Amino acid sequence: MDVGFSLRSEAVGAMRTAMVSAENLQLTLKPELSQEEQALTHSNRSPKETHKVGNEDLKEMLESNKESLKLEAMKRVVGLIAKGKNASELFPAVVKNVANKNIELKKLVYVYLVRYAEEQQDLALLSISTFQRALKDPNQFIRASALRVLSSIRVPIIVPIMMLAIKESAADMSPYVRKTSAHAIQKLYSLDPDQKEQLIEVIEKLLKDKSTLVAGSVVMAFEEVCPDRIDLIHKNYRKLCNLLVDVEEWGQVVIISMLTRYARTQFISPWKEGAMFDENNEKAFYDSDSEEKKDQMEAKTYIMDPDHRLLLRNTKPLLQSRNTAVVMSVAQLYWHLAPKHEVTIVTKSLVRLLRSHREVQYIVLQNIATMSIQRKGMFEPFMKSFYVRSTDSTHIKTLKLEILTNLANEANISTILREFQTYVKSQDKAFAAATIQAIGRCATNISEVTDTCLNGLVLLLSNRDETVVAESVVVIKKLLQTQPTQHSEIIKHMAKLFDNITVPMARASILWLMGEYCERVPKIAPDVLRKMAKTFTAEEDIVKLQIVNLAAKLYLTNSKQTKLLTQYILNLGKYDQNYDIRDRTRFIRQLIVPSEKSGALNKYARRILLAPKPAPVLESAFKDRDRYQLGTLSHSLNTKASGYQELSDWPAVAPDQSVRNVEVIEPVKEWAPLVGKAKQRKSDEKFYSDEEEEKEEEGSDSSGSEDSSSSSSSSESGSESEEESSEESEKTSSDSGKSSSGSEQESSSESESQQKKKKKTKKAPQKKSKPAAADSDSDENGNGPVAPASSSSADSSSASETDSEDDSDSDSPAVQKKKSDVKSKPKVEVKSKKEVSLLDLDDFSPAPTTKAPKSAVLSSSLLSDLEGLSLSNVSPAIQVTTPSFGPVKTYELLHHMTGKGLSAKYHFPRQPCLYQPSMVAVQVVLTNSSDHSLEEIHIGDRNPASLNLHCFNTIERLEPEASVTVSMGIDFSDSTQAANFQLCTKDDQFSVSIQPAVGELFMPITMTEQDFSKEQGKLLGMNETSETIAMATANTSSQAISKQVLSVANVGVVSSTQNNIHRFAGRTVSSGALVLVSLEMKESSSALLTINTEKSVMASMLLRDLKQALAQA
C-alpha cells in the first residue's frame, strides 16, 4: 500500500503497470488518481468494465427500498437473461428479494433463481427457507409456485428437502399442487437418479389420483422415471381410459402414447389371421346392444379384451381434437392397436391436419407415407388431398409425391401420371427430379404402365435441364434392368445423348448400361469406350469406375476391337489419384488379363463380370420406417432417438387381465354400513362356507349377464351415464364431491370387473349350489328353468338403470319410462318363527343382500368412473331405484303335510316384476318332500277370478327331495287382500293364498330432500297420516332406523341434511302413487312418524307395521 502512495508523484506509465499487476492496489489507488490518469485507465479497460458498471447500477436499484425500482431492476435483469447475457454476479442482490411481497417481483426473482442457482449453489441455499415456508401457505397457487421453484433449483444438496416437499405436495388438497408435484418428480429424478425408488412410490400414489389435472403430469413423470414399471399402470388403466377425454390436451398425448405401449404388452393381437371382427363396434359406443350380442357370437373366434376395446372407444372422440398432437397420437394408437378394418377411421382426421401449419403437415405426411405403404386403401379416396401445390415447400412436395407413389395402383395410375407430368415441369428442379424417381417406381410397381413411363422418360432425356435428364437416365437404367430385351433402341438413344450429359451419376449410369448390354449394341459400345478413353482423366470418380467396368466387359466380349483401349484405360487407372480406382484397376487387370499368376479365377472372369444381375427394387424411403412407433421423433428422423421406448410385439397369450381389476371399496352411501353389518353378522353364522356363498352369487349374477338384454341395458346405461356425467361435470365444478366419488369410482370399476369374471364362471356354480340347497330355499339364486330371465337379470338391469338416471337431472322420456317399468324387489318378512327365519337367512339370504349392494356399487362406480374427477353431488330427480335390501322373509304357502309331500314357500324378492310393471314379483320355492316324484305342478283356478296373475310354467316333474324356484307376478291392486289360487299337481289340487305385507306393495324411489319436501307439501290434509311412536333404544341411530324401515317396506332412503329427520320414499306398485315416510326424532326415544300418500288405507297399515318394527329392538 505504501508503495502506491509513494508512487503518486511518479510517472503515469509506471502507475499503470502497477495497476495491472495487482487488483488490490488498483482499488486503493483509484480514488487518488488524477483526472488525466483516470481517463487513461478508463480507456485501457475492457468493455467488460462498463458492463460491470451497468450491473452496479442494477445492484443499487435492487438494494434500494423502493419497490418500483426493484421491479424495474428485475425487469432489466430478466431482459439480460433473455438475451443470453450473464447476470450471475447480481445473485446476492437478487436473492434478497425472494421473500418480497410484490408478486411480480417475486416471480421475476424466481425466474432468475432457476436460471442461476446451479452456478451459485451456496447462495441459492439462502432462498430455500422462503420456499419451505411458502409450501405451507394457505393459497394453493403460492404453494404450487414455491414447489415449482424449489424443485427447479438444481442444487444437489437440497435433494432431501425436495423429496420431502414432493411427498407432502403429492398429498395436498389442491389438485393443482399435486400436479406441480408430479412435475417436480421429473426434476428431482434428473437431478439425482438415486432417488428413483422413493419417487416411484410417489408416482404410484399420484397415479391413483382421480384428478384430470394430475393424470397427464403423473404419466409424464412415469414415462421419465420408470417407463418399464408397467405393473403400476394395471390398477389405473381403466381410470386413465375413462378420464382421458377430460384430461388437458398435452396430458392426453402423453397418456395415449403410454397406453399404446401398455396395450401392446397386455392384450393379444387383434390382427390374427382368420379372426372375425365386429364391424359394428364403432357404432357400439352409442348402441351397446349390438356389441354385446356380437361379442357373444364371436366368442369362439377372437374376443377383444374389454379393456382393449375400452381404450379404443375412449380415444376415438379425441380424433376431433383441435390439437394436432392429440389427433396424431390417437391415429398412431389405432394404427398400432386397432383391428385392421377399424384403422380407417383415423384417415379423415389425419387428412384434416394437412390444412394446418407447414411443420404439422411435414410430420403428418411422414406418418401417412409410412401408413400408405402398408395400407393403400386407407388413403386412396383422399388422393387428391396429396396433390402438390406450387406454394408447398420442397420437403412437403417430396413427401406428397412419396404418398402419391405409394397410392398408385392400376386404377388410378393414369390420373397420377398425368399429375406427375405437371410436376416434372416444375421450376423446383429438385422436386422435378424426385418426380422422375417416382415415375420410375410407379413403372416398376405397375407393369401395365412400364412402357408408357419408359417412353415418357426417354422424352425427358431431351429436356434442357440437366438434373432432369440425369435423373431420367438413372431411372431408365433401373427400368431397363428389369426388362432389357426390347430396349436396345433406348440404349442407342442414350448413347447419342451421352455427350450432352454432364451429371456424373447419369454418365455413369449410361456407361454401366453400355457395358451390361454391350452385346445388344455391339457397334456403339466400343465407340463410346474410345471416347471415354480420351476424357478419362477429366471424369469424376464414379464415372471412371464405370469406364473401367465397361472396358473390362468389352474386353471379355469383343477383345479384338477393344484390347488396346482397355489396356490404355487400365494404365490410366493404375496411376489415378483415387485409391478406389487404382484398386479397381488392379483387380480388373488380374481378373481379365491372363497371366501366370492369375489362377482359376481368370476362367470365371466372364461369369463374374457378366453375371445376370437382379433388377433393383425401387422402394419407398419409408419402407422400413414402420419399425418405429408412428408419431415419434424416432419415426420422423428414421433413427432411434435417445429415450425411445420400443413398442413391444403382441404377446402370444394374453397376460392375466384380472390385474386391472380394482379392489372394491364399500360405497359410502347411506345404506352402505348397513350392508356391511348384515353381511358380517351373517357370515358368523354361515351355514355354507364363504366360498360356496360366493359361488352362489356368481351363479346368480352370471345368469344375469347371460341374458343379453339385461347386460346390454347395463352397458347402455353406462354410456349414458358417461354422457351425463361429462355434462354434469361441466356444470358443477365443486371439489366437494370428489372424495366420495373417488372411492365410489374405484369400487365401480371393481364391480365391473367382477361382473366380467362372473361371466367367465358361468353356469358351473349354479349346478353346484342346487343339490346343496335341496331342502331349503337356497336355490333362489340360481334361477329355475321356468323363469330364465328373472330376478338376477332384472336386478342388474334395474341397478344399472338407476345409476345412469342418478346423474341426470332430466333425462329423455324414453329412458324414464323404462325405468318405471323396472320395479323394486319386494321382500318377504317372517313375522313368527324367528328361529326358522334366522336359519333361512343363513341359507339363502346372502344372495339378495350381497347382490343388492353390489349392483349399487356397480352403478355408483360406473358413473363415478366415467365422471372422472370432478364429480360433485348430483341432485337426482325422483326416480325408481334399486331396492334397498334387508333380510328376506319367507312365508309358507303350502305345508308338506297338507300338500301331500309338496311344500311351497314364497318370498318377495323385491325386484321389479318382469311380466307387468303393475305386478309384484313373488318367488315360490317348490320342494318335493315325498318319496315319489310329483308331476305337472301348475297353477289352477284363482279367486277372485279377476285376479291378475302371471303363472309360472308348468313343472313337468319334480323328483323327491328336489326343489325348484319359480317366479310369478301378482297384481295386488295396491291392497293387502290375499291372492287365492290353486296349486295343482297331476293328481291333487291345493288351495293356497298369498297375502302381502303392505310394505311389499311399494317400490323404492330416490329423490332429493327438496323434491321430497315439495311432494310432501302436495300431500297434506287427508293424505297425511301421522302418529307419535315410541322407539326402541336400539333403533335411534340412523342406520338402525333405515334398516328397520326397509325391512318393513320396500322404500328408498332419501338423503337428509337434518340428523333428526329420516325420510323414505316409494311408489305403490300398481297405481304408482307416491308414498312418503318421514320420521322425526323427538326427545326421550319417541318419534313423530308421518306418512303422506293418497292411499290412506295403505298409509295406516304401513304406519302400524312401522310402529311395530321400530318399537322392537
Added chain:
Amino acid sequence: MIHSLFLVNASGDIFLEKHWKSVVSRSVCDYFFEAQERATEPENVPPVIPTPHHYLISVLRHRIYFVAVIQSEVPPLFVIEFLHRVVDTFQDYFGVCTEAAIKDNVVVVYELLEEMLDNGFPLATESNILKELIKPPTILRTMVNTITGSTNVGEQLPTGQLSVVPWRRTGVKYTNNEAYFDVVEEIDAIIDKSGSTITAEIQGVIDACVKLTGMPDLTLSFMNPRLLDDVSFHPCVRFKRWEAERILSFIPPDGNFRLLSYHVSSQNLVAIPVYVKHNISFREGSSQGRFDLTLGPKQTMGKAVESVLVSSQLPRGVLNANLNPSQGTYTFDPVTKMLTWDVGKINPQKLPSLKGTMSLQAGASKPDENPTINIQLKIQQMAISGLKVNRLDMYGEKYKPFKGIKYMTKAGKFQVRT
C-alpha cells in the same frame, strides 16, 4: 420435454432464449443455421433437425424461427403444436408477433413462457387462464401500474385451472352481452390449364367472439349439418351432443376463440367462384414473352367477388414485365420474380384484365413451365358450401344477449396452372 427455446430472426440472430432445465449453450443453434443455409427458401428448413446430443424442432411464423431444443424422444407434433400455441399467445397479447414486439415486452414474454411450461411440460396454454395470471400489457395498465405500483401478475390460481371448464374464467361481467360468430369458408382448388377443376374442397371455420356475463351455456344448430364431413372442436364443445343431435352445445371461453373447424364432404360439388382466362407464352429465341390474363365471376350466387389478389411466381428468366391492368394495380419484384396484381372487386360488366409483355434475359432458353397463378378473393355474406346456422340459444343466464352471425367465403390455396 422441451429443454430450451431460442428465437431466431430472419437474419439469423438469436434474440431471445429461455431454458426450462439446465442451460443449453446457444451454440446448439449452429446446426440450425447450417440447415438454414442449406435450404434455399426459409420454408425449406426441415422442422426436425438432429444434432449429436439434442434435437431441434422449429417452426417458422412471422419470419421468426422458434427453435425448441429437445433431448429425448417426444412426439414431434407435441412440440410443434406447442410452439404454434406460443406464437398464438404472443399474437393474442401483443397484437402482432414480431421481433420488435417480443423485444419490447420481453418481461411479459418471459413470464408467459414461465407459466406455459414447467420443466418442459405444458402447464397452462389456455388463453383465458394465462390472461388471469398475466394481464396483457396495455398503455393504460402500464400507466396505472407505474403510479399505483400494482402488477401485471395475478396472485391467485386462475379459476379455470381447477374447474371443469378450464377455458372459461369465472366472474365475467359485461354491460353489453354479445355473441358473434363468423362462418368463414375457404376454397382450396387446383384448376388445370384448360380450366377444369382437378381438385377442389371446402374447409371452414367458425370463429366466435363471445362477450357474455356469467356462465352462459350456448347451443348452436345448423340448417344443414350433414354438410359437415369432418370436424374438430374447441374443447368446450360437447362431443356427445354433436354425435347424437348434430348440435353444438358449449360453455364458451371468454373472448375470441375458434369454435369449430370443418371440412365439407367431398361428395358435394364445389362451386368455383371465378374463372381465369390466360395466355402466357414465351417464344424460343425471342427475348419477349406475352402475358394476358382475364378474370371473370363464375358461380357466385349473385354476390360480388371482392378483394381479389392475383399473384404468380414468374420463371427465373423473366427480367421485367410491362403490363397494363384494366383495373387495380400490379407490382413485379425483379428479385423474387413475384408478380402481384391487386384487382379489387370484379365487375361482371367489365372484366378485369392484365395484358402486356415480359422481357426475358437475353440468350436464356425458354422456360419449361408456365407460372402457376394463385388467387385470393373474398365473397361476403355467403358460405360457399351453403352451410347455414339455424339458431343460437342461450341457457343458464337470464339476460338477452345480442347475437350475430356473419358468413364469408375466401379462396384458400386456390391455384390455376397455366
